[in-house]
Amino acid sequence: MPKEKQEKLLCDDRLRHTEYYGMQKVFDELYTRSRNGEHLTDLMSIILSRENILLAYRNIKTNVGSSTPGTDGFTIKDIGSLAPEEMVAKVKFIVQGSAHGYRPKPVRRKDIPKPHDPAKTRPLGIPCIWDRLIQQCIKQVMEPICEAKFSENSFGFRPNRSVEHAIAQTHKLMQNVHLHYVIEFDIKGFFDNVDHPKLIKQIWSMGIRDKHLIWIIKRILKAPIRMPDGKTEYPTKGTPQGGIISPLLANIVLNELDHWIESQWQKNPVTRKYCVTTNYNGSENFGAGFLAMKKTGLKEMYIVRYADDFRIFCRTRSAADKTKIAITQWLSERLKLEVSQEKTKVVNLKRRYSEFLGFKIKVWAKGKTEKGKSKYVIKGYMSDKNLKDKREKLVEQAKRIAQPSKGNTEGYEIWLYNSMVTGIQNYYRITPGINIDCASLNRTVMTVLTNRLRTEKGTRLRKKGRILTDFERIRYGKSSMLRYASVSEEPIYPIGYVQFKVPKSKARSICSYTSEGRIGIHDNLRINVPLMLEMMKQPLYDRSTDYADNRISLFSAQWGRCSVTGREFISLGDIHCHHIIPIGRGGTDRYENLTIVGTAIHSLIHETNITKINEYMSLLSLDKKQMSKLNNLRQRAGLREIA
Numbered sequence: 001m002p003k004e005k006q007e008k009l010l011c012d013d014r015l016r017h018t019e020y021y022g023m024q025k026v027f028d029e030l031y032t033r034s035r036n037g038e039h040l041t042d043l044m045s046i047i048l049s050r051e052n053i054l055l056a057y058r059n060i061k062t063n064v065g066s067s068t069p070g071t072d073g074f075t076i077k078d079i080g081s082l083a084p085e086e087m088v089a090k091v092k093f094i095v096q097g098s099a100h101g102y103r104p105k106p107v108r109r110k111d112i113p114k115p116h117d118p119a120k121t122r123p124l125g126i127p128c129i130w131d132r133l134i135q136q137c138i139k140q141v142m143e144p145i146c147e148a149k150f151s152e153n154s155f156g157f158r159p160n161r162s163v164e165h166a167i168a169q170t171h172k173l174m175q176n177v178h179l180h181y182v183i184e185f186d187i188k189g190f191f192d193n194v195d196h197p198k199l200i201k202q203i204w205s206m207g208i209r210d211k212h213l214i215w216i217i218k219r220i221l222k223a224p225i226r227m228p229d230g231k232t233e234y235p236t237k238g239t240p241q242g243g244i245i246s247p248l249l250a251n252i253v254l255n256e257l258d259h260w261i262e263s264q265w266q267k268n269p270v271t272r273k274y275c276v277t278t279n280y281n282g283s284e285n286f287g288a289g290f291l292a293m294k295k296t297g298l299k300e301m302y303i304v305r306y307a308d309d310f311r312i313f314c315r316t317r318s319a320a321d322k323t324k325i326a327i328t329q330w331l332s333e334r335l336k337l338e339v340s341q342e343k344t345k346v347v348n349l350k351r352r353y354s355e356f357l358g359f360k361i362k363v364w365a366k367g368k369t370e371k372g373k374s375k376y377v378i379k380g381y382m383s384d385k386n387l388k389d390k391r392e393k394l395v396e397q398a399k400r401i402a403q404p405s406k407g408n409t410e411g412y413e414i415w416l417y418n419s420m421v422t423g424i425q426n427y428y429r430i431t432p433g434i435n436i437d438c439a440s441l442n443r444t445v446m447t448v449l450t451n452r453l454r455t456e457k458g459t460r461l462r463k464k465g466r467i468l469t470d471f472e473r474i475r476y477g478k479s480s481m482l483r484y485a486s487v488s489e490e491p492i493y494p495i496g497y498v499q500f501k502v503p504k505s506k507a508r509s510i511c512s513y514t515s516e517g518r519i520g521i522h523d524n525l526r527i528n529v530p531l532m533l534e535m536m537k538q539p540l541y542d543r544s545t546d547y548a549d550n551r552i553s554l555f556s557a558q559w560g561r562c563s564v565t566g567r568e569f570i571s572l573g574d575i576h577c578h579h580i581i582p583i584g585r586g587g588t589d590r591y592e593n594l595t596i597v598g599t600a601i602h603s604l605i606h607e608t609n610i611t612k613i614n615e616y617m618s619l620l621s622l623d624k625k626q627m628s629k630l631n632n633l634r635q636r637a638g639l640r641e642i643a
Contacts, residue, residue, distance in 0.1 A: 021052070
């Protein structure tokens with residue numbers, strides 16, 4: 001096997017998918033043109049290109065929501081069963097083939113309970129699967145254009161940005177910049193109240209000047225909504241929560257707010273009139289300009305935003321109170337959005353906790369600085385609502401381990417519990433008090449497990465069980481809290497075994513749309529990429545879209561080599577995607593039922609004529625290991641092994 005196979009490839013799934021369909025260069029160019037301030041007028045040709053449509057299918061096919069039917073009853077499986085050319089043709093027809101142009105089908109409205117208050121609900125819009133696919137096609141092309149214009153202080157629903165980066169920024173502003181007054185803003189029903197004309201103007205001002213695309217976005221925004229009672233409503237404002245393109249549109253709406261707040265202090269034109277130095281990480285240092293602005297009485301403010309949830313950090317209470325009034329008025333006049341006065345407040349972080357993204361954070365004095373001033377450090381925990389919510393869910397799942405739901409096994413219920421534990425730990429471990437919160441959760445859960453799994457002979461909890469996987473051994477292998485269920489011997493992950501992880505800020509150099517920005521997060525494929533792209537472009541009228549997509553993934557996963565011989569493919573005619581279990585025996589086009597082999601190997605897998613078998617064997621000269629792989633495939637195909 002090639003030397004490269006022994007090396008770990010850095011991989012971002014979205015970027016890898018883009019490589020599979022040869023769209024990375026196109027997206028990079030859109031990003032660069034947008035950064036340069038160009039107006040982009042011919043975007044629909046890219047959106048409706050065969051490669052972009054197939055990429056969109058690839059990106060949404062594994063989404064949980066893709067299996068949820070819309071008002072037409074179709075799911076992603078219905079799209080995946082079509083031939084690639086048929087699927088591409090239908091997308092083009094839906095968008096531009098009709099005499100009336102693109103008309104989205106009604107969005108199915110579903111009210112789902114809010115996480116911390118099941119008595120209250122929030123509306124979720126479920127578009128039809130074809131409309132979701134079209135939205136994904138649009139999002140893929142608009143995203144690099146918008147990323148070039150978005151603020152560095154926005155962290156939600158953007159590539160290479162996360163909750164961890166948002167929390168890291170709040171910690172920096174609180175501890176390093178010493179801003180101890182924060183304004184907690186709450187916009188009333190943001191997604192339901194986005195002003196359509198204003199949004200269209202914002203899209204236009206970003207340089208997206210394709211009028212056909214703008215018209216389609218208007219249609220998406222005004223898609224009829226099928227209510228639970230069967231009635232149909234026609235929205236005049238808002239974006240449907242649940243739509244694939246909605247988070248991007250939300251960021252476009254609030255991007256204007258980000259830049260306005262930055263212009264008040266962080267990127268105030270005054271800073272350019274003073275000496276600008278360069279920090280060690282390559283960023284510009286406007287310290288001299290900031291120092292000069294402090295003497296003028298300008299209000300110091302910084303924004304940290306995650307979708308529609310944002311916080312403004314100020315240095316004094318007076319500045320925070322004035323800023324709160326100014327931003328409330330600005331949102332009302334410029335974006336026609338109303339701020340909830342009951343939920344919007346100014347918090348002194350030296351005295352009270354501020355809640356943000358499920359965390360509660362404050363600062364507390366710990367010692368003195370060299371100049372005799374108090375030294376403040378971060379104090380943070382899970383928010384009270386989130387802690388209560390996680391406790392209830394863990395306890396409920398722990399009870400199911402003792403008494404599995406109908407049709408489920410103990411092992412399956414433990415797997416669900418363990419996935420909850422790792423999810424909680426991965427999300428909340430970036431807050432300093434996570435060990436205290438998780439220790440509290442552990443006491444509650446272990447009490448339930450100990451009592452529920454008690455038997456006349458003792459308890460069904462054991463200290464030994466099956467061999468741990470590599471992940472489990474690294475993560476929990478040294479924990480004395482690890483327990484196993486006696487029946488299934490499955491490990492029950494200890495929620496209390498967690499260590500604080502300092503949240504890392506986003507590196508300024510990282511960007512999905514430049515070759516330099518991808519260094520450190522993603523490595524280019526080390527295979528015959530031109531051959532892979534040639535395979536991707538090959539028409540497959542008699543095969544499903546799912547089959548066509550999976551065979552490209554397999555070509556990459558197998559490093560462009562035959563799974564039996566290990567020989568590198570050099571031509572398209574030598575590549576065959578084999579069904580491990582034949583379609584006639586119940587096989588499917590799913591990834592796990594496919595493997596890429598050479599044409600000669602494929603013929604040998606299915607050959608029954610002894611003379612032909614001997615000819616192929618003489619031609620291929622397979623060794624013992626290769627013969628084992630070959631015979632395994634023959635057995636799975638229902639044929640005898642070759643001696």
